[in-house]
Amino acid sequence: MADYLRDHHDKIVGRWSELVLAQVRGRTSLDEVRRELADLYSLIVRVLSDADDHAAGELRAALDELSRSRARDGYTPRETAIGMLALKEAVYEFVADTAELVPEFLVLSRMIDDLGLRTFEAYSAAREQIISDQSTSMLELSTPVVRLWEGIIAVPLVGTLDSARAQLVMEKLLDELVATSADHAVIDITGVPTVDTEVAQHLLKTAAAVRLLGAECTISGIRPQVAQTIVSLGIEFGDIATKANLADALALALRQAGMKVVPVA
Amino acid sequence: MERVPILKIGRTLFVSIQIELQDDTVVRLQEDLADELSATGARGVVIDITAVEIVDSFIGRMLSMIGSISRLFDAETVIVGMRPAVAITLTELGLSLNGVRTALNAEKGLELLNGKA
Numbered sequence: 001m002a003d004y005l006r007d008h009h010d011k012i013v014g015r016w017s018e019l020v021l022a023q024v025r026g027r028t029s030l031d032e033v034r035r036e037l038a039d040l041y042s043l044i045v046r047v048l049s050d051a052d053d054h055a056a057g058e059l060r061a062a063l064d065e066l067s068r069s070r071a072r073d074g075y076t077p078r079e080t081a082i083g084m085l086a087l088k089e090a091v092y093e094f095v096a097d098t099a100e101l102v103p104e105f106l107v108l109s110r111m112i113d114d115l116g117l118r119t120f121e122a123y124s125a126a127r128e129q130i131i132s133d134q135s136t137s138m139l140e141l142s143t144p145v146v147r148l149w150e151g152i153i154a155v156p157l158v159g160t161l162d163s164a165r166a167q168l169v170m171e172k173l174l175d176e177l178v179a180t181s182a183d184h185a186v187i188d189i190t191g192v193p194t195v196d197t198e199v200a201q202h203l204l205k206t207a208a209a210v211r212l213l214g215a216e217c218t219i220s221g222i223r224p225q226v227a228q229t230i231v232s233l234g235i236e237f238g239d240i241a242t243k244a245n246l247a248d249a250l251a252l253a254l255r256q257a258g259m260k261v262v263p264v265a
Numbered sequence: 266m267e268r269v270p271i272l273k274i275g276r277t278l279f280v281s282i283q284i285e286l287q288d289d290t291v292v293r294l295q296e297d298l299a300d301e302l303s304a305t306g307a308r309g310v311v312i313d314i315t316a317v318e319i320v321d322s323f324i325g326r327m328l329s330m331i332g333s334i335s336r337l338f339d340a341e342t343v344i345v346g347m348r349p350a351v352a353i354t355l356t357e358l359g360l361s362l363n364g365v366r367t368a369l370n371a372e373k374g375l376e377l378l379n380g381k382a
Contacts, residue, residue: 170353171349171353174349174352174353177349177369178348178349178369181369181370181373182369183369183373205356205357209349209352209353209355209356210352211367212347212351212352212355212356212361212362212367213347213349213352213369214343214345214347214366214367214368214369214373214374215369
């Protein structure tokens with residue numbers, strides 16, 4: 001089989017490339033597909049001919065790399081897997097006439113199935129990686145602590161507040177409070193689309209922790225819909241001050257700090 | 266057993282905890298503070314926990330109790346210098362230190378008491 005595949009290298013790779021290209025039309029060129037597949041093909045031939053021990057490892061590495069780059073380029077799982085599975089069809093078209101090669105074709109077919117599964121594994125691993133990278137960078141992006149005034153800091157929250165983010169916000173806010181020895185913190189939730197009991201729980205915990213440090217905490221940016229949801233869910237913010245917008249919260253904080261803003265004479 | 270020293274500054278008692286708190290240390294501190302409050306008639310207690318890295322529910326409750334005891338002597342208790350990690354732990358435990366006031370640092374804590382007096 002290995003000898004047969006080696007002898008018909010150009011024809012099979014040509015047919016294989018055509019089949020693959022038919023599936024991923026428009027995303028890549030025939031030459032490119034051909035180059036990628038020719039590499040894989042020679043590795044497969046080396047594995048089949050049992051010539052050396054490294055071939056299997058190299059084949060797996062090449063396949064993983066190819067699948068990863070497919071995942072990054074936005075190919076679908078189907079388009080990625082077909083890249084491998086189409087080889088079966090390509091080979092079969094040539095082998096069908098040669099009866100003595102059929103048993104060996106079964107072995108090859110099983111190997112291709114394995115490799116196809118492997119592409120899928122590598123593909124999903126790469127996708128998972130992309131997702132986790134993105135959520136990490138989103139976490140970093142989304143929690144700036146800004147200084148509004150001497151002794152007054154604020155966290156403008158944008159996006160959904162889940163447990164991981166709430167934890168991060170709390171830690172950053174508290175660290176910043178201690179670092180700047182600010183005695184007023186404003187949590188602005190203008191950018192938080194919905195406030196449910198879980199989000200409210202996180203906000204209350206953060207406010208309680210801020211108080212434990214000896215600072216005051218105000219929650220600002222309560223939109224009309226959010227206010228209605230909060231009331232209908234029966235959430236009590238207790239004695240934590242809430243304000244409609246950041247400006248009101250800043251005014252309150254300034255007043256508590258014994259300052260007031262007056263027009264220039 | 267280690268003891269936490271209690272310093273008297275004017276009409277305020279100042280306690281700076283520099284050791285890892287054990288249960289019996291806190292109980293001892295509570296007793297000492299009660300004695301001292303009754304003896305000196307101090308009007309305020311400042312407890313500095315800047316160096317404390319770990320608190321559990323028992324210590325949290327004891328701090329609350331110290332606050333309540335001080336109140337019986339008409340003295341206000343201020344806990345100062347709590348670390349963020351400690352604050353997070355206490356909120357996760359559901360303790361909000363009722364009966365005790367908090368301040369970011371010793372300076373602000375003393376200001377708080379003097380503003381009251």
